[in-house]
Amino acid sequence: METGHGEFPLARGRRLRRDDFSRRLVRENRLTSDDLIYPVFVIEGEGKREPVPSMPGVERLTLDELRREAVAAAELGIPAMALFPVTPPERKSADAAEAYNPEGLAQRAVAAIKAEVPAMGVITDVALDPFTSHGQDGLVDENGYVVNDETVEVLIRQALSHAEAGADVVAPSDMMDGRVGAIREELEDAGYVNTRILAYAAKYASAFYGPFRDAVGSSANLGGGDKRTYQMDPANGDEALREVAMDLQEGADMVMIKPGLPYLDVVRRVKEQFGAPTFVYQVSGEYAMFKAAGANGWLDERAVVLEALTGCKRAGADGILTYHAMDVARWLSEER
Numbered sequence: 001m002e003t004g005h006g007e008f009p010l011a012r013g014r015r016l017r018r019d020d021f022s023r024r025l026v027r028e029n030r031l032t033s034d035d036l037i038y039p040v041f042v043i044e045g046e047g048k049r050e051p052v053p054s055m056p057g058v059e060r061l062t063l064d065e066l067r068r069e070a071v072a073a074a075e076l077g078i079p080a081m082a083l084f085p086v087t088p089p090e091r092k093s094a095d096a097a098e099a100y101n102p103e104g105l106a107q108r109a110v111a112a113i114k115a116e117v118p119a120m121g122v123i124t125d126v127a128l129d130p131f132t133s134h135g136q137d138g139l140v141d142e143n144g145y146v147v148n149d150e151t152v153e154v155l156i157r158q159a160l161s162h163a164e165a166g167a168d169v170v171a172p173s174d175m176m177d178g179r180v181g182a183i184r185e186e187l188e189d190a191g192y193v194n195t196r197i198l199a200y201a202a203k204y205a206s207a208f209y210g211p212f213r214d215a216v217g218s219s220a221n222l223g224g225g226d227k228r229t230y231q232m233d234p235a236n237g238d239e240a241l242r243e244v245a246m247d248l249q250e251g252a253d254m255v256m257i258k259p260g261l262p263y264l265d266v267v268r269r270v271k272e273q274f275g276a277p278t279f280v281y282q283v284s285g286e287y288a289m290f291k292a293a294g295a296n297g298w299l300d301e302r303a304v305v306l307e308a309l310t311g312c313k314r315a316g317a318d319g320i321l322t323y324h325a326m327d328v329a330r331w332l333s334e335e336r
């Protein structure tokens, strides 16, 4: 640092930090409810909210409860919800046909929210894992290998069924090659030119998804299996840029990096290189860590969650999928 009279500095970073007014004036990033996407698990039945043991505070909702939740989310200023159906075991199969059932749970959930709160953005997950008897995101061959092009054919049908149900955004989370382009073409052909695609462009084969697989009930199906032949190696960063480039070229409107905190370097690189709408998914395992530390009194949950999400913004994220969305929107409204 520049020194002035004697040994004292002329430039002092602490001047602007001294008062609340100047800290506010120079603040570079601001987390608002506009940044939040709220992921929700939905179940069959009525009048039920089922707690998810590995995600304290998160509940699986029946469609009537989902409607209520959508109203509450809209009141808190949350722009969009992402739906994850829990498929009853008897509806799972090797060919995942339930994925594109027009009367499926996901499709009815979309319609329920759009009927209750038409302005709420509804995002659906395009992947086969909630519907396959083996818990993989695609169809498997006799060796258990997830076959790409055959899977894409099913994903196309699934995405179209979501659009027909009224989904505003379809979000392929399966990591098959070529699926974004194939889905885009199908949507265009069917006249859904404004149905947006949020591509899980750089999705890593992460151990942080454990609680999610409990929540949707796919972990038992998956058994000891893993997803490393299609989800990315956590050691790779350049490869994420290639994946994002492909998805944007194929017509993705927005891209996502997943998980969040351990991958913020990837968020920064993607944002800098492409300047595209970039989202980050703070996944179930991240949520579980914050909850566990908070419950034990080891960390101040509210403070660390707000800090972590602000960090996502600073890294370049335009928005964040987080199971803390409702809490965060409430905390932010209390702070004003």
Ligand code: PBG
Binding pocket: 125, 127, 128, 129, 137, 173, 174, 208, 209, 210, 211, 212, 213, 227, 282, 283, 284, 285
């Ligand atoms: C399914 C899907 C997963 C998540 C979102 N969509 C799980 C997986 O890939 O195994 C994880 C979300 C989370 O952990 O919060 N394709």
